[in-house]
Amino acid sequence: MPHRERYLFICTNRRPDDDPKGSCAQKGSEELVKKLKAAFVARGAARRVRACAAGCLDLCEIGASIVQEPEHVAYGHVTLADVDAIADAAVEGAVVERLVVFRPRGSEG
Ligand code: FES
Numbered sequence: 001m002p003h004r005e006r007y008l009f010i011c012t013n014r015r016p017d018d019d020p021k022g023s024c025a026q027k028g029s030e031e032l033v034k035k036l037k038a039a040f041v042a043r044g045a046a047r048r049v050r051a052c053a054a055g056c057l058d059l060c061e062i063g064a065s066i067v068q069e070p071e072h073v074a075y076g077h078v079t080l081a082d083v084d085a086i087a088d089a090a091v092e093g094a095v096v097e098r099l100v101v102f103r104p105r106g107s108e109g
Contacts, residue, residue, distance in 0.1 A: 004047070004048055005049060006048065006069065006071075007052055007068070008036060008049070008050070008066055008067070008068050008069075008090060009052050009066065009067045009068075010029055010032050010054060010065075011023075011025075011055065011063060012033060013056040014026065021061075022061070023056075024056075024057075024063035024064040024065055027063050028064060032064055032066070036087060039083055039084065039086075039087035040090075043088075043091050045087075045090075045091045048091070049087075054067075057074070059076060062077055063076070064079070068090060068095060071103075071107075072103070072104045073100050073102065073103045073104075073107075074100070074102040074103070075096065076099065077099070082096065085099075
């Protein structure tokens with residue numbers, strides 16, 4: 001398979017329900033992976049953009065969290081309602097500004 005132009009790493013870490021730190025899986029991230037994969041297929045972009053289940057991105061408090069590469073931006077508080085916007089942006093090589101919680105220095109819009 002070819003190297004993709006763009007990757008979305010979706011944290012699917014799950015902690016025990018009583019863990020005060022919480023986890024992205026508790027906030028629905030496993031479904032986010034499925035929906036994003038389907039969204040890229042629906043857009044004919046599955047060979048260019050890939051959604052990958054990932055371990056903890058150390059952004060637990062703002063999960064569900066996603067890192068998009070190569071832009072190296074982190075999205076926080078992502079829900080299923082954001083899937084289409086994230087998929088559209090990733091296919092275009094853009095980012096969803098309203099979801100950005102971290103970005104590389106010097107790349108501020
Ligand atoms: S549990 Fe998702 S970033 Fe840590």
